[in-house]
Amino acid sequence: MITRINHIAIVVADLDEALKTYQDGLGLTLRKRMVMPEQEVEIAFLPAGESVIELIQPITPDSGVAKYLAKRGEGLHHICLEVDDVQVTMEELAARDMQLLSETPIRAAEGHGVFVHPKSSHGVLLEFLQPYGEEA
Amino acid sequence: MITRINHIAIVVADLDEALKTYQDGLGLTLRKRMVMPEQEVEIAFLPAGESVIELIQPITPDSGVAKYLAKRGEGLHHICLEVDDVQVTMEELAARDMQLLSETPIRAAEGHGVFVHPKSSHGVLLEFLQPYGEEA
Numbered sequence: 001m002i003t004r005i006n007h008i009a010i011v012v013a014d015l016d017e018a019l020k021t022y023q024d025g026l027g028l029t030l031r032k033r034m035v036m037p038e039q040e041v042e043i044a045f046l047p048a049g050e051s052v053i054e055l056i057q058p059i060t061p062d063s064g065v066a067k068y069l070a071k072r073g074e075g076l077h078h079i080c081l082e083v084d085d086v087q088v089t090m091e092e093l094a095a096r097d098m099q100l101l102s103e104t105p106i107r108a109a110e111g112h113g114v115f116v117h118p119k120s121s122h123g124v125l126l127e128f129l130q131p132y133g134e135e136a
Numbered sequence: 137m138i139t140r141i142n143h144i145a146i147v148v149a150d151l152d153e154a155l156k157t158y159q160d161g162l163g164l165t166l167r168k169r170m171v172m173p174e175q176e177v178e179i180a181f182l183p184a185g186e187s188v189i190e191l192i193q194p195i196t197p198d199s200g201v202a203k204y205l206a207k208r209g210e211g212l213h214h215i216c217l218e219v220d221d222v223q224v225t226m227e228e229l230a231a232r233d234m235q236l237l238s239e240t241p242i243r244a245a246e247g248h249g250v251f252v253h254p255k256s257s258h259g260v261l262l263e264f265l266q267p268y269g270e271e272a
Contacts (some may be wrong), residue, residue: 002184003185008144010259018258020163027138027225048141048217051185054228075260076212092163099151121157122146122149122157123147126162
């Protein structure tokens with residue numbers, strides 16, 4: 001069911017500054033950047049093999065990501081595991097008593113995803129995602 | 137220079153309990169587990185595509201990982217990016233003013249690696265690793 005790590009999300013305070021570091025300092029390449037108004041964030045996508053490192057900057061003070069940044073500072077936010085079928089995955093996770101953060105898949109930058117509460121996964125915010133274009 | 141995400145490391149308090157969750161709850165598969173006496177940890181390796189999720193439990197109270205767990209609780213610890221040549225990578229990183237945690241590569245479970253201080257990478261502990269068997 002899990003085919004790969006789709007992305008690793010890192011919360012940053014200033015996307016321009018972080019991109020300088022991740023490109024010029026660490027040697028990654030920017031594929032694209034986009035504003036996601038619904039999530040109140042701007043995201044930059046830097047591929048690493050079959051996965052992507054996503055730098056996420058909140059663009060309002062009230063989003064979940066903004067509050068995370070204010071409380072914990074910059075750093076790792078979540079891991080996203082890619083699956084073939086997010087609906088089936090949700091049913092399997094719920095049947096195994098994993099606590100999900102939504103009752104239906106939510107629309108993300110890369111596909112439809114569902115988050116597992118960190119309480120269910122030893123402190124890690126985990127997303128399961130079915131990419132767009134691969135829906136049954 | 138960066139070929140893939142080699143692994144994502146997650147610190148856990150009890151490896152047996154965490155493995156139950158990551159296998160039976162989240163659907164990952166255990167490839168192997170091993171004690172690393174030098175690092176004072178036990179590690180379980182769960183593949184996800186070309187990458188591996190590593191669950192790390194400290195086995196002494198004094199290691200860096202044990203202190204991390206005591207201070208921050210369970211959760212994401214670091215990302216490891218795979219490179220062809222860790223020596224060249226170290227020189228490049230140093231030339232770009234990235235702060236490294238060692239002056240020479242250290243021997244890890246999967247290869248020779250070097251860590252970049254989170255201060256240099258927007259709060260993320262990053263490892264660059266050249267796997268064993270791919271040394272020049």
